[in-house]
Amino acid sequence: MVDVEKLKEIARETVSRDDVKYLIGWRQGTYGFRTAPHFVGTPEEADNLIFSPLCSHNLATYLTLVEKLPVPRGQDPDSRKVALLVKGCDSRAVVQQLIEQGIGRDSVFVIGCPCRGVVDLKKVEAKFPGMREKVSATWGNGTIIFNLPNGNVEVPRQEVLAGKCLTCRYPNPLLSDLNFGEEVAVWGSDDYADVKNLEAGSPQERWSFWEEKFASCMRCYSCRNVCPMCYCEDCVLDRLNPQWVMRSVNTAENTAFHLARAFHLAGRCIECGECERVCPVDIPIMKLNRKLSKEVREKYAFEPGLDPESKPLQASYRPDDKEDFIL
Amino acid sequence: MDIKKVRNEKFADFLAILGEQKLYAPQKVGESLRFAHVTDSSKVELAMANTTVPPKSIFFPQTETLYRYEMGNTEIQPPAVGEVGIVLGVRPCDARAQVIVDNLFSWDVDDPYYKERRDKATVVGLACNKPCVNCFCLSLGGDPASTEGMDLLMTELDDAYLLQPLTEKGEKLCQAAAAVAEPATAEDLAAAEGLHGQAREMITRKIETGGIPENLPALWENALWQETAASCLGCGICTYLCPTCHCFDIQDEVEGLEGRRCRMWDSCMFKEYTLHASGHNPRPTRRERTRNRINHKYSYFVDKFNVIACVGCGRCINHCPVNIDILEILAQVKEAL
Amino acid sequence: MKENGNPYQPHIATVEDAWYETQGDRCIKTFKVVFDDEKVRESWAHRPGQCAMIGILGVGESMISISCSPTEGRFLRFSVMRMGKVTQALHELEPGDKMTVRGPYGNSFPVDEWKGKKIITIGGGIGQAPLRPIIEYVKANRGDYAGLTLIYGSRTSGDLCFKSEFDTYNAANDVCCHLSIDVAEEGWPHYVGFVPSLLMEVNPSPENTIAITCGPPIMIRFVLENLKKLNFADEQIYTTLENRMKCGFGKCGRCNVGNLYVCKDGPVFSYATLKDIPEAFA
Numbered sequence: 006m007v008d009v010e011k012l013k014e015i016a017r018e019t020v021s022r023d024d025v026k027y028l029i030g031w032r033q034g035t036y037g038f039r040t041a042p043h044f045v046g047t048p049e050e051a052d053n054l055i056f057s058p059l060c061s062h063n064l065a066t067y068l069t070l071v072e073k074l075p076v077p078r079g080q081d082p083d084s085r086k087v088a089l090l091v092k093g094c095d096s097r098a099v100v101q102q103l104i105e106q107g108i109g110r111d112s113v114f115v116i117g118c119p120c121r122g123v124v125d126l127k128k129v130e131a132k133f134p135g136m137r138e139k140v141s142a143t144w145g146n147g148t149i150i151f152n153l154p155n156g157n158v159e160v161p162r163q164e165v166l167a168g169k170c171l172t173c174r175y176p177n178p179l180l181s182d183l184n185f186g187e188e189v190a191v192w193g194s195d196d197y198a199d200v201k202n203l204e205a206g207s208p209q210e211r212w213s214f215w216e217e218k219f220a221s222c223m224r225c226y227s228c229r230n231v232c233p234m235c236y237c238e239d240c241v242l243d244r245l246n247p248q249w250v251m252r253s254v255n256t257a258e259n260t261a262f263h264l265a266r267a268f269h270l271a272g273r274c275i276e277c278g279e280c281e282r283v284c285p286v287d288i289p290i291m292k293l294n295r296k297l298s299k300e301v302r303e304k305y306a307f308e309p310g311l312d313p314e315s316k317p318l319q320a321s322y323r324p325d326d327k328e329d330f331i332l
Numbered sequence: 333m334d335i336k337k338v339r340n341e342k343f344a345d346f347l348a349i350l351g352e353q354k355l356y357a358p359q360k361v362g363e364s365l366r367f368a369h370v371t372d373s374s375k376v377e378l379a380m381a382n383t384t385v386p387p388k389s390i391f392f393p394q395t396e397t398l399y400r401y402e403m404g405n406t407e408i409q410p411p412a413v414g415e416v417g418i419v420l421g422v423r424p425c426d427a428r429a430q431v432i433v434d435n436l437f438s439w440d441v442d443d444p445y446y447k448e449r450r451d452k453a454t455v456v457g458l459a460c461n462k463p464c465v466n467c468f469c470l471s472l473g474g475d476p477a478s479t480e481g482m483d484l485l486m487t488e489l490d491d492a493y494l495l496q497p498l499t500e501k502g503e504k505l506c507q508a509a510a511a512v513a514e515p516a517t518a519e520d521l522a523a524a525e526g527l528h529g530q531a532r533e534m535i536t537r538k539i540e541t542g543g544i545p546e547n548l549p550a551l552w553e554n555a556l557w558q559e560t561a562a563s564c565l566g567c568g569i570c571t572y573l574c575p576t577c578h579c580f581d582i583q584d585e586v587e588g589l590e591g592r593r594c595r596m597w598d599s600c601m602f603k604e605y606t607l608h609a610s611g612h613n614p615r616p617t618r619r620e621r622t623r624n625r626i627n628h629k630y631s632y633f634v635d636k637f638n639v640i641a642c643v644g645c646g647r648c649i650n651h652c653p654v655n656i657d658i659l660e661i662l663a664q665v666k667e668a669l
Numbered sequence: 670m671k672e673n674g675n676p677y678q679p680h681i682a683t684v685e686d687a688w689y690e691t692q693g694d695r696c697i698k699t700f701k702v703v704f705d706d707e708k709v710r711e712s713w714a715h716r717p718g719q720c721a722m723i724g725i726l727g728v729g730e731s732m733i734s735i736s737c738s739p740t741e742g743r744f745l746r747f748s749v750m751r752m753g754k755v756t757q758a759l760h761e762l763e764p765g766d767k768m769t770v771r772g773p774y775g776n777s778f779p780v781d782e783w784k785g786k787k788i789i790t791i792g793g794g795i796g797q798a799p800l801r802p803i804i805e806y807v808k809a810n811r812g813d814y815a816g817l818t819l820i821y822g823s824r825t826s827g828d829l830c831f832k833s834e835f836d837t838y839n840a841a842n843d844v845c846c847h848l849s850i851d852v853a854e855e856g857w858p859h860y861v862g863f864v865p866s867l868l869m870e871v872n873p874s875p876e877n878t879i880a881i882t883c884g885p886p887i888m889i890r891f892v893l894e895n896l897k898k899l900n901f902a903d904e905q906i907y908t909t910l911e912n913r914m915k916c917g918f919g920k921c922g923r924c925n926v927g928n929l930y931v932c933k934d935g936p937v938f939s940y941a942t943l944k945d946i947p948e949a950f951a
Contacts, residue, residue, distance in 0.1 A: 034657075549927060
């Protein structure tokens with residue numbers, strides 16, 4: 006069981022520390038099954054924290070998403086840490102950010118939350134449509150229990166868990182300064198069945214699959230912005246001079262956008278699935294990311310975001326690295 | 333103007349008649365619903381809550397060529413806007429939104445591209461029998477059966493679609509469909525009334541907007557903007573999916589020797605939106621951008637056009653990846669006033 | 670009144686003359702351009718303070734203030750600082766090259782309202798470009814105005830725009846000209862220091878006077894402060910704002926400060942209008 010009171014206590018203690026700016030966790034959303042990132046600046050604000058199967062947001066993105074204003078002359082920059090609640094997958098984002106030196110180890114205080122899988126909101130909202138009242142949820146024994154207005158409903162987790170959770174191999178945080186809750190047993194394994202399935206198609210089939218998906222992209226950039234690994238200050242996709250991707254929204258430019266995005270994540274994507282979760286037009290973005298993950302794993306036996314002491318894929322060379330792709 | 337109905341079994345024929353003009357209707361594009369040119373009427377999806385992308389994309393396409401030119405040549409050619417025909421299945425909130433956006437594209441100088449499409453189009457609305465959880469059109473002067481901005485309102489009955497012409501264009505359409513339509517009975521009208529009333533009852537989310545437009549700018553330094561923006565990802569979902577958001581960028585694009593100056597949707601939530609070439613940004617963080625978005629909709633637009641630039645369609649709430657909920661923001665605004 | 674035609678469609682103009690005002694990374698180049706179409710040449714009517722959207726086909730457009738007064742002749746002048754993609758490409762233009770021009774956009778300095786008054790312009794750096802047309806306009810209609818004082822400064826003497834013109838102003842003795850640079854240079858005969866301090870040095874009386882300031886935001890802030898110290902009323906102070914713009918006629922949405930569009934309601938604003946808009950000097 007998740008002892009949410011314990012979590013609040015930890016949060017209160019954490020935000021009371023002199024070296025912590027604020028804590029980022031989750032809270033109940035404004036309706037239905039929604040939850041939202043919750044910024045806890047004072048001990049009182051910890052009262053609204055939750056941790057449940059509805060907490061899908063990977064909060065690590067806020068470590069790099071923060072927009073810093075110039076420090077006024079004569080003032081010192083605020084060097085206090087950001088405290089962050091992380092699930093297993095989220096922790097890999099923090100680890101990868103550390104590996105890439107996107108953040109400093111001193112800038113973050115990680116509170117690890119072992120996780121038994123979060124829901125795919127689309128599956129849940131399809132199962133219980135039109136839910137206006139706020140609904141909370143808890144983990145049951147192989148189930149998710151939804152506290153609906155007219156009573157609890159227990160659903161086998163296979164039916165509602167996010168795809169990434171069904172194959173999760175890292176439910177326990179790989180990095181933490183403090184742990185909340187007990188370690189959970191690993192249940193998943195990943196044979197990249199979804200990618201293999203796609204690879205089995207002919208080039209023509211694959212192209213028409215993606216062409217249709219990319220054609221629907223609006224280039225709202227939510228996939229990029231939510232990604233904890235997309236933190237370049239000057240993103241290649243925004244550049245005007247030179248302009249690599251045109252602003253025109255059409256299949257060709259959208260394809261360029263999606264491929265550039267995916268390639269920039271090769272060997273870096275920690276598969277939290279946030280890009281796919283936030284896409285308003287439901288483009289299966291993770292299929293692209295996972296194709297590259299699979300290549301990286303098969304060719305270089307490499308997985309990003311596991312060890313903060315390791316080197317990024319592109320910065321590590323082994324004499325036996327495959328080079329058969331070099332013409 | 334006589335109210336007609338088309339029985340469900342004749343609806344395909346009705347679509348075929350409409351399809352003699354260029355017909356746009358909700359269809360699945362990729363994995364989501366939006367208005368698209370109908371080439372196969374079996375793909376039209378009217379059994380929907382609403383489209384993900386609003387029908388503004390027909391009148392104000394996401395990307396549009398303003399004019400073409402050949403590199404090395406100074407001759408400029410604006411392209412033909414082309415046929416628009418009928419836009420079918422427009423929800424009342426979206427039809428009303430387009431009327432609101434008309435203000436912007438016609439004040440001071442007419443936008444010729446937008447105006448031509450608006451003038452050409454016949455808007456066939458579809459009353460909402462089942463509003464979504466985040467619909468709040470009633471609070472913004474809308475209604476699940478509002479006819480504002482429509483030429484014809486359809487209501488889905490059990491066995492037929494009721495056709496209520498509202499303008500000459502709508503009447504013409506009804507006449508064109510005479511072969512598949514029949515006069516509506518008093519029972520049909522009563523059934524439609526009943527459905528409209530039921531729909532009104534189903535809308536539970538509300539905001540009392542009184543006092544917001546005139547007082548919102550006074551909350552400039554209020555903490556609510558920072559609190560709201562803290563979790564904002566700065567993506568374009570809320571603005572791109574908003575039926576009243578209308579901001580755009582203009583860019584030159586060249587392929588080989590073919591050049592075009594085009595405009596494309598832009599979003600005030602992007603940092604590049606106000607970024608000066610010098611690197612200075614008058615809205616440096618998401619706090620300022622969020623504040624501008626709400627102020628623009630609920631205050632600045634009202635100052636200029638006397639109407640709030642929000643119709644309560646709920647898309648920004650439904651699709652925000654981090655549950656930023658405009659009704660919660662407005663509730664906080666009301667509290668702070 | 671509504672205009673006919675397509676407001677997005679620009680006119681083609683030819684660069685007749687071009688010269689560098691300043692050197693360096695963010696150098697300023699002035700272009701004198703003439704419309705290719707004689708009808709446009711005849712019908713084009715801008716007022717001091719207005720802007721135009723100038724551009725290059727294949728590159729893009731940029732909103733630039735028109736830095737000449739209509740009293741100077743049937744041509745346009747633009748002083749462009751090399752900054753982003755479009756201005757970099759504009760800097761490549763030489764006499765004979767083509768650019769696209771549409772406009773004029775925005776309101777203008779209320780020159781009729783100001784008749785009989787003394788005019789002071791307070792400029793910094795490239796901020797002198799929108800001030801130049803008002804100076805030229807008042808010069809051309811000198812009898813209508815009680816006085817013309819120009820205060821202008823920049824970082825170094827090499828960063829001053831329109832330098833050669835200042836000598837002619839003084840010689841004609843119809844303009845009172847005060848120049849400054851931030852740091853002392855050998856042979857510099859004028860003031861050394863920041864523009865706001867020079868303003869206090871000049872110490873103009875607010876009586877029957879209009880002060881117009883344009884320059885970097887930080888300079889404007891201190892100039893406004895000092896004008897208030899000199900007892901200028903809000904209504905006597907004018908400035909021009911700039912923001913990123915795309916259309917120029919109140920459609921594209923981005924140039925707003927509060928409920929005002931810089932492209933329509935501006936770029937010229939009185940301080941009385943701006944002082945209550947918190948975003949105005951952001």
